Amino acid sequence: MRVLLAGGGSAGHTSPLIATADALRRKVPDVDITCLGTARGLEVRIIPEAGYRLELIPSVPLPRSLSLELARVPGRLRAAVAATREVFSRVQPDVVVGFGGYVSMPAYVVARKEKVPLVVHEGNALPGVANRFGARVCTRQVATSFPDTRLPHARFVGLPIRRAISTLDRGEMRALARDHFGLDQETPTLLVTGGSQGARRINESVGAAAAAFADAGIQVLHVKGPKGEVPLRADKQAGGPPYVVVAYVDRMELAYAAADAVVGRAGANSVTEAAAIGLPAVFVPLPVGNGEQALNAAAVVAAGGAVLVTDADFTSEWVRRTLPSLLLDPARLAAMGAAATGLIRRDADDLLADMVIEAATR
Secondary structure, rough: EEEEEEEOOOOHHHHHHHHHHHHHHHHOOOOOOEEEEEOOOOHHHHHHHHOOEEEEEEOOOOOOOOOHHHOOHHHHHHHHHHHOOOHHHHHHHOEEOOOOOOOHHHHHHHHHHHHHOOEEEEEEOOOOOOHHHHHHHHHEEEEOOOOOOOOOOOOOOOOOOOOOOOOHHHHHHHHHHHHHHOOOOOOOOEEEEOOOOHHHHHHHHHHHHHHHHHHOOOOEEEOOOOOOOOOOOOHOOOOOEEEEEEOOOOOOHHHHHHHHEEEEEEHHHHHHHHHHHHOOOOOEEOEEEEEHHHHEEEEEEEEHHEOOOOOOOOHHHHHHHHHHHHHHHHHHHHHHOOOOOOOOOOHHHHHHHHHHHHHHHH
């Protein structure tokens, strides 16, 4: 069985792609997997590191508003479709799986033209342009991460996440994880992350409140992103609990295991992973786009497993006023973790892999 997986640009597309590829390998050991991406995304590093072959095509960003960039889309799409068709001719896929974003659109176009079975997976609660097109025009095999996502032919399977996270026992891994990051074993611990690219507002607001965490006896593991900056004052850190800043974490399961709570954006991966392992969360949705991040977090917030705060309201003052007291309230943290656990499916990788195998062998 030959499978072509299309998705890239951010961890929101590449993470479920890799999780699905891993599930396919478990179920069909001799499966031939090729991934489709562009040179501008995280997939250039992450997919080969995961052990999968990557084919590159030109990127086709899809602007959300009328602009000169929108006028350039047809020409860019034609070039991407031509490159994708060449990949199809070499790979000869039995099935194509698209995870949305600008990589998926040309794959959908070619799959429809070549009559190759197509499976579409939508990661966000609010579907993007490429997947709306794929679900309406190209296929009836559509999977969603959230039960209320509006797409034709949609089937709720959840968001595929890596087995290292879906099977994580945070308590069992805690000592190893805290030692890995140079953290104290018994100190309340906050994990801060803006996602694969970091987040300026989160970095600045939490970093500026470092003294408040130190005074409260709370340590912080802060994943700032490859280009992010955290404004720490060294004189406030001397002798206090650790405030560990790292640019990127390859083994996110260790960061989760080290933490008592997490602050981050509300991308589908972040919401799914935190809820699946019962990690209390403060979600700060990205203030651009169609509001999909707030929708991603809505069910977990409604259940009491997370707190939602807007980007504008997530100031250093809010952080000082709110987060230390949360980290020092074990009963509330336990209640939040229990509320989140069970809301999110942990077997989405297997369910989506089954859909792919069915489509390929039908």
